[in-house]
Amino acid sequence: DAGVTQSPTHLIKTRGQHVTLRCSPISGHKSVSWYQQVLGQGPQFIFQYYEKEERGRGNFPDRFSARQFPNYSSELNVNALLLGDSALYLCASSFTGTGVRDTDTQYFGPGTRLTVL
Amino acid sequence: AQSVTQLGSHVSVSEGALVLLRCNYSSSVPPYLFWYVQYPNQGLQLLLKYTSAATLVKGINDFEAEFKKSETSFHLTKPSAHMSDAAEYFCAVRGTRRSNYQLIWGAGTKLIIKP
Numbered sequence: 262d263a264g265v266t267q268s269p270t271h272l273i274k275t276r277g278q279h280v281t282l283r284c285s286p287i288s289g290h291k292s293v294s295w296y297q298q299v300l301g302q303g304p305q306f307i308f309q310y311y312e313k314e315e316r317g318r319g320n321f322p323d324r325f326s327a328r329q330f331p332n333y334s335s336e337l338n339v340n341a342l343l344l345g346d347s348a349l350y351l352c353a354s355s356f357t358g359t360g361v362r363d364t365d366t367q368y369f370g371p372g373t374r375l376t377v378l
Numbered sequence: 379a380q381s382v383t384q385l386g387s388h389v390s391v392s393e394g395a396l397v398l399l400r401c402n403y404s405s406s407v408p409p410y411l412f413w414y415v416q417y418p419n420q421g422l423q424l425l426l427k428y429t430s431a432a433t434l435v436k437g438i439n440d441f442e443a444e445f446k447k448s449e450t451s452f453h454l455t456k457p458s459a460h461m462s463d464a465a466e467y468f469c470a471v472r473g474t475r476r477s478n479y480q481l482i483w484g485a486g487t488k489l490i491i492k493p
Contacts, residue, residue: 265421294480303382303468303483304422317480351421367481369414369421 263288265354265370273376274342282337282373286354292316293335294367295327296351304351310335311357339375347377380405380471384484392492397456399487401443401469404450411452412470412481413443422468428452439463464491 266285274280286293292311296304306319310329324340333354339346353367385400403409410429414422426437433445443454452469466488470481 296481301485303470303485304481306480306482309480319480353422366424366427369423371419371421 265352265368267350267352267370267373269373270371271374271376273378275378276342276344278342278377279338279340280342280375282339282350282352282375284335284337284352284354284370286333286335286352287368290354290356290368291333292355292357293329293333294353294355295335295337296353297321298349298351298372300348307337342377344377347375349374380409380482382469382471382482382484384467384469384487386487387485388488388490390490390492391459393461394458397441397454397459397463397489399454399467399469399489401452401454401484402450403452403469403471405471410472411443411445412472413437413441413452413454414468414470416466416468416486418465425454425467459489459491461491461493464489 268283294309295307297307298304307321308327309317313329327337329335349372351372352370355365355367357365381404383402391397408430412427413425415425416422425441426435426443428435428445436442441456443452445452466486468486469484472481
């Protein structure tokens with residue numbers, strides 16, 4: 262079975278540009294979460310979506326936005342890129358995202374490495 | 379608010395030696411705790427999780443962790459280190475309230491295995 266997939270794997274942008282990152286969850290999973298991982302730090306929660314609705318939002322500026330599509334895939338958009346946005350962006354999927362049952366374990370994709378110059 | 383502290387950004391052990399990675403948490407509610415491993419250039423893989431059942435939790439690859447409420451700790455151990463265990467390990471906590479469904483992560487501990 263395919264795991265969580267993310268595209269692209271690497272991306273280089275310049276300050277002020279816009280970027281769109283994509284994530285496809287494991288088949289049957291309805292929840293997608295996005296995390297930012299800066300080099301040398303743990304991941305920071307950005308968004309969680311379940312059944313196309315935003316269920317949680319971390320402490321990130323409005324330049325960050327996301328959406329979930331009817332097929333449960335998701336996009337993360339970042340506008341007006343800053344140097345500090347350079348990071349590994351991780352997507353995780355889970356079945357429901359509403360509890361801590363075995364079905365709610367988060368499975369992570371390999372990430373998209375974004376470099377802002 | 380929940381938080382996680384991992385003691386030691388780098389831990390070095392010899393192959394075959396005991397692995398001990400430390401994690402302390404802060405939580406205003408009974409915590410749900412996780413250990414994830416991240417190999418170079420890969421995503422995060424769940425090792426084990428504590429969900430208020432048994433305090434000693436067994437995970438994959440012979441890792442285990444013990445929840446100690448009195449010490450607010452959830453340390454990760456493995457009896458005998460293998461070279462393949464070299465990776466970065468993250469401890470995370472999640473609140474039980476539905477609105478707090480998010481993983482709050484420690485800064486990570488890089489495990490180095492000496493031959």
